[in-house]
Every structure is written in structure tokens, then in C-alpha cells.
Amino acid sequence: KQEVTQIPAALSVPEGENLVLNCSFTDSAIYNLQWFRQDPGKGLTSLLLIQSSQREQTSGRLNASLDKSSGRSTLYIAASQPGDSATYLCAVMDSSYKLIFGSGTRLLVRP
Amino acid sequence: DAGVIQSPRHEVTEMGQEVTLRCKPISGHNSLFWYRQTMMRGLELLIYFNNNVPIDDSGMPEDRFSAKMPNASFSTLKIQPSEPRDSAVYFCASSLGDSFYTFGSGTRLTVV
Numbered sequence: 001k002q003e004v005t006q007i008p009a010a011l012s013v014p015e016g017e018n019l020v021l022n023c024s025f026t027d028s029a030i031y032n033l034q035w036f037r038q039d040p041g042k043g044l045t046s047l048l049l050i051q052s053s054q055r056e057q058t059s060g061r062l063n064a065s066l067d068k069s070s071g072r073s074t075l076y077i078a079a080s081q082p083g084d085s086a087t088y089l090c091a092v093m094d095s096s097y098k099l100i101f102g103s104g105t106r107l108l109v110r111p
Numbered sequence: 112d113a114g115v116i117q118s119p120r121h122e123v124t125e126m127g128q129e130v131t132l133r134c135k136p137i138s139g140h141n142s143l144f145w146y147r148q149t150m151m152r153g154l155e156l157l158i159y160f161n162n163n164v165p166i167d168d169s170g171m172p173e174d175r176f177s178a179k180m181p182n183a184s185f186s187t188l189k190i191q192p193s194e195p196r197d198s199a200v201y202f203c204a205s206s207l208g209d210s211f212y213t214f215g216s217g218t219r220l221t222v223v
Binding site: 031032034036042043044045046049051089091093096097098099100101102103104 | 144156206208209210213215
């Protein structure tokens with residue numbers, strides 16, 4: 001059974017710092033890996049999608065990497081801003097197109 | 112497209128009552144998913160449909176929960192009878208194949 005783990009559970013950094021969020025999964029048979037952002041009381045917003053054949057994807061200050069063989073992904077946020085404060089969720093798509101989510105990393109960027 | 116549309120946004124009901132949550136997926140998407148989010152358990156997949164057919168309902172917690180997708184543009188999740196432990200945010204999402212999921216804004220259910 002696929003399990004997705006995110007570390008750390010919470011992170012507090014000063015504005016301007018570069019940071020890395022970690023995600024690991026137990027079954028490497030995935031179609032893709034997706035990173036989402038969730039603001040308090042809101043739905044999920046898609047950030048990046050990495051296909052299983054890809055190693056990384058970039059969008060603005062965000063860069064996500066995927067090492068399928070080791071079951072790991074990282075989300076790198078450059079020059080963090082207070083507006084980046086949210087919960088970041090990692091999810092892997094299994095062979096039946098289901099997304100299995102981690103429990104998230106709650107990020108606070110202090111001004 | 113207006114995205115995935117869920118209704119109602121909030122629902123407060125008494126224990127034992129029937130609750131129906133509604134979802135309109137993005138036009139052209141062929142998969143629809145119902146998730147439940149709680150502080151304790153995070154995001155859990157309840158059921159998903161492909162081309163309007165239920166594919167996997169192993170996440171549906173009990174027989175009190177049922178879901179339907181009568182056509183490509185509408186799905187319902189029903190809880191009958193509702194219990195306080197069903198209180199959560201219920202999300203609907205849709206996708207096309209292995210593409211991005213698009214989530215609705217969710218329905219916050221409170222059962223008192």
C-alpha cells in the first residue's frame with residue numbers, strides 16, 4: 001500500500017530564506033508526483049506536476065525534484081515571502097490514477 | 112471554465128439527518144474524486160469515478176456513505192444517517208488521465 005510522508009510537519013523561517021520541503025513515498029510505481037498548496041480554510045491549488053520520467057519541474061521561485069528509485073521528492077522555494085505561508089502537500093498518482101497525499105508541511109514565513 | 116464547483120460551501124445538520132453534497136467537475140475531465148479532510152487523518156480518498164463509473168470505493172468508511180455520478184457533469188456524496196464523527200471538509204476533484212487534479216473549494220460539514 002502506497003504511503004506518503006512529509007518532513008518536516010511544520011517550518012518557520014524568516015523572509016528571504018531559501019527552503020526545502022521533503023516528501024517520500026514507499027512504492028515507486030507512480031505515474032506522477034504533484035505538489036499542492038492549501039491556505040487555511042481553502043481548497044487545494046496545484047503548484048507543480050512531475051511525470052515519472054522527469055527529474056524536476058520549475059515554476060517561478062518553485063523547483064520540485066523527483067528521484068523515483070529512492071522514493072523521494074523535494075520542493076525548493078527560493079527567496080521565501082510571507083505570502084508563501086501555507087500548507088504544502090505532496091501527492092503521488094498510482095497506477096489507477098488515484099492521488100495519495102502526505103500529511104503536509106505547514107510553512108510560516110515571518111516578515 | 113469556472114473550475115470544480117461544490118455545493119453547499121457549509122452545511123450544519125443534526126445527527127441522524129441525511130446530508131447530500133454536490134459536485135460539478137470541469138467539462139471534459141473523465142475522472143472525479145471525493146476526498147475527506149480532517150485534522151487527525153489528513154486527506155483521505157473516499158471514492159473515485161472514471162467515465163461516470165465507480166472504480167474504487169474502498170475508502171468509503173461505512174454503508175452510511177454513498178456516491179453517484181449520473182452523468183459526466185454531476186456527482187453527489189450522500190451520508191445517511193449522519194453522525195458527529197462525519198464532521199470534516201469534503202473535497203471534490205476532477206482530472207483528465209494523469210494530468211493535474213483540480214479541486215473544488217470544499218464543503219465544510221458539521222454534524223451536531
